[in-house]
Amino acid sequence: MAGIAEMALGIATTLRSGIAPYPLPVELWGYAPEDAAQLVKFAIDECVDAGIVLREIRVDPVIVHELTGSKSEFGVFHRDVPISADTACRGRVDIYRAKTESRGL
Numbered sequence: 001m002a003g004i005a006e007m008a009l010g011i012a013t014t015l016r017s018g019i020a021p022y023p024l025p026v027e028l029w030g031y032a033p034e035d036a037a038q039l040v041k042f043a044i045d046e047c048v049d050a051g052i053v054l055r056e057i058r059v060d061p062v063i064v065h066e067l068t069g070s071k072s073e074f075g076v077f078h079r080d081v082p083i084s085a086d087t088a089c090r091g092r093v094d095i096y097r098a099k100t101e102s103r104g105l
Contacts, residue, residue, distance in 0.1 A: 004035060008042035015052050015097050023094040028060070037066035040093060044081045053098035054081045060092070061085040 002010070007026075014020045026043075028036045040057060047054050064085040067076050075084040086094070 004039050004042055007039055008046045011043045011095065012046035012050050012052060015047060015095065016050060020097070023058070023096045026093040026095065027091065028093060029091050033062045033066045036060070036093070037063050040067070040083060041078050043093075043095070044078050044083075048079050048081070055096040055098040057081060057083045057096065058086040058089050058094040059083055060089045061087060063093070 011024070011026060015024060026039075028039070031039065036059075040059060040063060044054065044057070064073055064075060064083065065071050067078070067083065073085070075082055077083065
């Protein structure tokens with residue numbers, strides 16, 4: 001199994017390619033909730049650093065719980081990217097890329 005940092009880089013590379021499905025589903029079977037939460041944060045970091053604009057990330061509610069420490073949370077933000085709890089995302093993450101990219105100077 002690839003490491004979390006490598007997976008995050010792969011997600012950013014796939015999104016950058018322009019041929020990724022919308023949303024990009026990432027299966028998390030075999031990952032502990034704390035590892036899945038770390039993967040989500042690392043993927044956001046990689047995308048933001050690469051100038052890939054993310055609209056939203058929908059995750060299994062267990063991951064939101066891991067990120068916030070509270071079962072009452074419906075979502076959270078990481079680097080201004082909303083991470084929403086979605087019961088339809090059991091065992092996976094859905095990554096929604098924005099239609100426009102940021103422009104670096």
